[in-house]
Each structure stands twice: as C-alpha cells, then as structure tokens.
Amino acid sequence: MSLFVTKGIYSRPEVLTVGYAIDLILGRAECKSKQMAKRLRQLIDQSGGNLSCSPAKECRKFQVDLSLVSKQFRKLYQTTMRAYSRQVRMKRAEQLLRNGRRFNVNETAGILGYSVTSAFSRCFHATVGKRPKRYQIQSGNGPEWETRHGNISESGSLFQT
Numbered sequence: 001m002s003l004f005v006t007k008g009i010y011s012r013p014e015v016l017t018v019g020y021a022i023d024l025i026l027g028r029a030e031c032k033s034k035q036m037a038k039r040l041r042q043l044i045d046q047s048g049g050n051l052s053c054s055p056a057k058e059c060r061k062f063q064v065d066l067s068l069v070s071k072q073f074r075k076l077y078q079t080t081m082r083a084y085s086r087q088v089r090m091k092r093a094e095q096l097l098r099n100g101r102r103f104n105v106n107e108t109a110g111i112l113g114y115s116v117t118s119a120f121s122r123c124f125h126a127t128v129g130k131r132p133k134r135y136q137i138q139s140g141n142g143p144e145w146e147t148r149h150g151n152i153s154e155s156g157s158l159f160q161t
Helices: 013-046 055-061 066-077 081-098 105-111 117-128 132-138 143-149
Strands: 004-006 009-011
Touching (some): 013 055, 013 066, 013 081, 055 066, 081 105, 081 117, 081 132, 105 117, 105 132
Antiparallel strands (some): 004 009
C-alpha cells in the first residue's frame, strides 16, 4: 500500500477517492432533490393545495429519495410540504367562502378534498382563527348575513327609515 501526503496528513488513496465520489454523489442528489422540491411546490400551487398528486409517487417517478426532497423543501421554504399544502388549501377555502356564489361549508370542504366536514372546520379554525361559518357570515357572503343584519341602507344604518 502506498501512502499519499496531503497537507501533512497521511491517508490511503482509496479513502480520498471514495470520499470525493461520495461528495460528488451527494451533491448531485441534493441538486436533484432541490429541483424536485421546487416541482412539488408548483404542483401543490397548481392543484390548489389538493394532494391529488402524491409527493411519494412523484419522487418514485423521478427516482429521488422522498426524505431528501422533504429536507430540501423545508430548507427552501421554511415549512413542510404538508403544512404548505394546508396553507394553500385554506387560502382557497377563504376565497370560496367569500365568493359571491355562496358555497356552504360542506360544499367548500368537498371541493377541497375533505370527506369529513368537521376535519375541514378544525383545520380552517386552526389556520384562520375562525370557524368557517363564522368567517363566511362576517365576510358578508353567508345566507345568514341578510337575515341577521338586515339590509343596510345607504346611510349605513340597519334600521329602515
């Protein structure tokens, strides 16, 4: 066995070669996982937060390790993929509940992919700070708004003159 001298440190040539190869492989894997993390964010945005496309399936499809992609996603966006997806869905929920078409809470939950309305309600409350029905009523688009508050006249009074 011959020894190489590198900056006063003696080591075997195999160790240097293997170490360099590992660094090269990890660098490429990090680059690939970073690209996949960006792609997954685009897919989440395009789907409105609906996880119709599974991150695990996408990673398998492109032969990238899901755990590396998850770490890269968190590193790039300071949040997990699941939390980001939830944020996008709740922003979409706010839009639907404020929408003039007046989706009710059950319809909104169904549109966003929730099969259980109470799970949607809990998630919405945790994210927005209000229950979906309360949010809808306070935004002025709920069917109860007119019955509870009446028609506001031009003067801004609730009472008819």
